[in-house]
Amino acid sequence: xxxxxxxxxxxxxxxxxxxxxxxxxxxxxxxxxxxxxxxxxxxxxxxxxxxxxxxxxxxxxxxxxxxxxxxxxxxxxxxxxxxxxxxxxxxxxxxxxxxxxxxxxxxxxxxxxxxxxxxxxxxxxxxxxxxxxxxxxxxxxxxxxxxxxxxxxxxxxxxxxxxxxxxxxxxxxxxxxxxxxxxxxxxxxxxxxxxxxxxxxxxxxxxxxxxxxxxxxxxxxxxxxxxxxxxxxxxxxxxxxxxxxxxxxxxxxxxxxxxxxxxxxxxxxxxxxxxxxxxxxxxxxxxxxxxxxxxxxxxxxxxxxxxxxxxxxxxxxxxxxxxxxxxxxxxxxxxxxxxxx
Numbered sequence: 587x588x589x590x591x592x593x594x595x596x597x598x599x600x601x602x603x604x605x606x607x608x609x610x611x612x613x614x615x616x617x618x619x620x621x622x623x624x625x626x627x628x629x630x631x632x633x634x635x636x637x638x639x640x641x642x643x644x645x646x647x648x649x650x651x652x653x654x655x656x657x658x659x660x661x662x663x664x665x666x667x668x669x670x671x672x673x674x675x676x677x678x679x680x681x682x683x684x685x686x687x688x689x690x691x692x693x694x695x696x697x698x699x700x701x702x703x704x705x706x707x708x709x710x711x712x713x714x715x716x717x718x719x720x721x722x723x724x725x726x727x728x729x730x731x732x733x734x735x736x737x738x739x740x741x742x743x744x745x746x747x748x749x750x751x752x753x754x755x756x757x758x759x760x761x762x763x764x765x766x767x768x769x770x771x772x773x774x775x776x777x778x779x780x781x782x783x784x785x786x787x788x789x790x791x792x793x794x795x796x797x798x799x800x801x802x803x804x805x806x807x808x809x810x811x812x813x814x815x816x817x818x819x820x821x822x823x824x825x826x827x828x829x830x831x832x833x834x835x836x837x838x839x840x841x842x843x844x845x846x847x848x849x850x851x852x853x854x855x856x857x858x859x860x861x862x863x864x865x866x867x868x869x870x871x872x873x874x875x876x877x878x879x880x881x882x883x884x885x886x887x888x889x890x891x892x893x894x895x896x897x898x899x900x901x902x903x904x905x906x907x908x909x910x911x912x913x914x915x916x917x918x919x920x921x922x923x924x925x926x927x
Contacts, residue, residue, distance in 0.1 A: 591732075594721040595739035598705055601679060601719055602638060608678025610640040611663075611701075615685035616692030617873070620655075620763030620798055622684035623648060625707070625729045627657045628756040629683060632737050632748040634661070643673065645692035651843045654797040655759055665694045673697060682706045684729040686715040686722065707732050709764075712885050712894030724896070727772040730760025734780050751788030758789035763798055766850075771898060799847075805840035812838065813848045813863070818917075823857030824882075825920050829909055830865040845875075853877035860884070860920055864913055872904045872912050887923050891916075 602610065612629050614622035626642045633640035641663045648657060665673060680701030685691065686708045688699035698704070704717035709732060711724035726732055734757050737748045749757070761781055765773045768781070785791060809830070817828045830845045838844075845865050852861035860882040863875045874891070877899055878884040884900035893902025904912050 591721065591735045592739055594719070595736050595743070597719055598736070599740070599743070601703060601705060602633075603678030603703075605678060606638065608639065609676040610638055610679045610681060611643045611673070611677050611697070612640065613643050613680060613682045613685070613691050613694055613698050615690040616645050616694075618644070618648060618652070620652060621728045621730055621760040623652055623655060623657065624756040624758070624760030624763070625683045625733045627655070627661065628730070628733050628737065628749075628753045628760075629681065630661045631753050631756070632740070635746065635748055635750075636740070636744070639676075639678075643691075643694050643697060645694050649843050650841060651797075651801075651846075652759075654793070655756065657756075665697060670697060674700065677701055678703070680704045680717075682708070682715075682717065683733065684708060684710075686710070686717070686720065688716065707736065709896075710885075710894060711896060712889055712900070725772075725774070727770065727774065727777050728761045728764035730757040730764070731777060731780050733757060733760070734784070749784070749787055754784040754787035754789040755794070758784045758791060759794050759798070762791065762794050767795055767799060772896065803841065803844075805838045806844040808838040809834060809840035809844050810848055810851075813845070814851070817852060819855075819858075820917050821921050821924055823855070824859045824924060825862070825917065826852040826855055826858045826860070827862040827864070827913060827917060828852065829913055830863060831909060832866050832868070849875045849877045853879065859924070860887070862913075862916055862920070864909060864916065866909050870906050872907060872909055874902050874904075874916065876900045876902075881927070882924065883927075887920070890923070891919065 610633050612626045614626045630640040630642050643663050680698045686706045688695040706715040706717040706720035708722045709726040709729045741748050812834050813828045849861050849863040860878045865873045876884045883897050885895050885897050888895050888900035888902045891902040895901055
């Protein structure tokens with residue numbers, strides 16, 4: 587693994603396909619968020635400026651809550667059983683962003699796993715890169731910061747402007763999303779320095795913040811109300827947990843992604859060290875969002891449960907299990923973890 591971004595940037599340039607008919611395919615994780623979409627869109631846009639064919643490979647369309655990013659459909663490919671082989675034939679390089687393993691990419695997993703050449707840029711401390719070339723820095727608040735550093739190195743080499751107004755805003759969305767409006771403890775001085783440069787290049791912090799954190803709808807408000815009403819506290823108030831069922835989504839008419847933000851409110855309760863939101867998804871999957879304070883390592887706990895993430899924000903999942911039984915299991919494991927630490 588390269589020790590610095592300069593080495594990584596040069597190594598990636600050497601790995602780019604010499605056959606310009608081949609496609610550089612950029613893979614964000616499933617259940618996309620502002621960071622992975624912003625990072626992926628920025629990379630693809632820059633690569634196209636450099637004369638390469640490049641696409642973002644997704645398992646489904648970008649959700650409506652991120653439509654304000656105005657990512658052009660022409661740089662996106664939605665993978666399906668019908669087009670998977672065609673996409674593979676075009677593949678010259680598989681580039682994972684904000685994740686490092688195919689198992690986090692949903693329906694695009696096989697496309698990444700079977701790629702002949704792979705590269706990874708990620709900022710998750712639990713990352714286990716499945717690529718010949720990877721750059722992982724768990725100290726960064728967002729993957730977008732790492733992509734900014736990569737594109738800046740390429741600008742120095744080429745003399746071209748790759749981070750234009752559009753790319754700058756993609757990256758800013760990523761930073762704002764994963765730093766929680768520059769409020770999470772993963773925010774460092776370098777985060778602000780990068781954000782300042784992106785603002786000078788045209789990024790719109792105010793509009794991004796509104797769409798990411800403030801814009802809402804009736805269904806989302808009603809869903810949050812139900813989730814807060816069903817909250818449980820355990821271990822003398824140190825553990826908070828609530829469940830979001832498919833029925834709750836239907837009853838409230840809440841859109842996809844409406845559960846975002848609930849876990850942060852639970853974490854902010856004064857006594858709470860670890861907050862869990864269990865979301866029931868289609869296909870029998872139970873997805874857990876975890877947010878913590880000092881005294882409870884989210885990444886370490888998530889790895890115990892088969893997931894991963896950051897020290898204060900992580901996630902994991904379970905399949906083919908009753909949501910109430912799974913919630914009981916999570917509570918037991920969380921209490922046991924507190925007792926060990």
